[in-house]
Amino acid sequence: MKSSYCDSSACVEVALAGQEIAVRDGKDPQGPVLRFSRQEWQTFVAGVGAGDFASR
Numbered sequence: 001m002k003s004s005y006c007d008s009s010a011c012v013e014v015a016l017a018g019q020e021i022a023v024r025d026g027k028d029p030q031g032p033v034l035r036f037s038r039q040e041w042q043t044f045v046a047g048v049g050a051g052d053f054a055s056r
Contacts, residue, residue: 011026021041023034036044047053 006026013024013026015022017035020035020037023036025031
């Protein structure tokens, strides 16, 4: 799924792949895919929301 906020191909694509979350670079759809468990993805999303990855 591509974000509705993405108006170019320079986006991250996220999809449910069985029991995993698959993530890839929208500019390189034939490139590598990162796979995460649901728990890993939920932890990551919670960290984003908490500002854990904000540049300082």
